[in-house]
Amino acid sequence: MTLDVLDRPLNREGVAVNITAHWPADWIDHLAGIEPGSPLAALRAEREEARRNAQRSAEALFLPAEETVFSRAERAAVGLFVAGLHRQAAAFAFYRDLLISQPGGLELEAAVIAESRRGLTEGPYGAYPDGPLSVENRSGPLYRVTPDLVAVLGPRLAAALSHAHLLVFHPRDATADHLQALLDAGWDTTGVVTLSQLVAFLTFQIRVVSGLTALKYSLPGV
Numbered sequence: 001m002t003l004d005v006l007d008r009p010l011n012r013e014g015v016a017v018n019i020t021a022h023w024p025a026d027w028i029d030h031l032a033g034i035e036p037g038s039p040l041a042a043l044r045a046e047r048e049e050a051r052r053n054a055q056r057s058a059e060a061l062f063l064p065a066e067e068t069v070f071s072r073a074e075r076a077a078v079g080l081f082v083a084g085l086h087r088q089a090a091a092f093a094f095y096r097d098l099l100i101s102q103p104g105g106l107e108l109e110a111a112v113i114a115e116s117r118r119g120l121t122e123g124p125y126g127a128y129p130d131g132p133l134s135v136e137n138r139s140g141p142l143y144r145v146t147p148d149l150v151a152v153l154g155p156r157l158a159a160a161l162s163h164a165h166l167l168v169f170h171p172r173d174a175t176a177d178h179l180q181a182l183l184d185a186g187w188d189t190t191g192v193v194t195l196s197q198l199v200a201f202l203t204f205q206i207r208v209v210s211g212l213t214a215l216k217y218s219l220p221g222v
Helices: 003-007 027-032 039-045 048-062 072-085 089-100 105-118 132-136 147-153 155-169 176-184 189-218
Strands: none
Touching (some): 027 089, 039 048, 072 105, 147 155, 155 176, 155 189, 176 189
């Protein structure tokens, strides 16, 4: 995905799209463009239990019945932000639609996209404890939401985006102080755990989608 995907408007003519009325049956198939009956669909069917578990995880993390701890809009905003950091165009468009389908999501869209663009870097960065892996230590920029956009996103979501960026690009650098920053912004322990699970799932989902997409275009007959 090139950086211009962050500026590319969706074909919705400025109207919020309620995609919750027609969720794809399998999000990974949808994001990778896998058609029913195709060779790639047959390939995925060979690991049916893994396929079901991935879909159940997506629904549990992004479509929870209980939103008290972590709202669907917040979850979608983190999904959009992380998809942008990974430069995955299909996931970026999907979670963008998901965000604007949620109450208040349209008001968050521009700020989340701006922060996703600003947070783009390479990575991963971080330092290992002294030892043989120290040769892989790599320093890199630390990300924080700009103060003017904290006012738009709110302290909770701003802290969540900072934490997500840390997990994507500085996974070795996470400390108790970073978790405390989430608690100070209004998250509770359950919310912090769920947020971290959501970012980990997104990384898994996006990697699977990227691999399946590459396979679709590189192997004859697939």
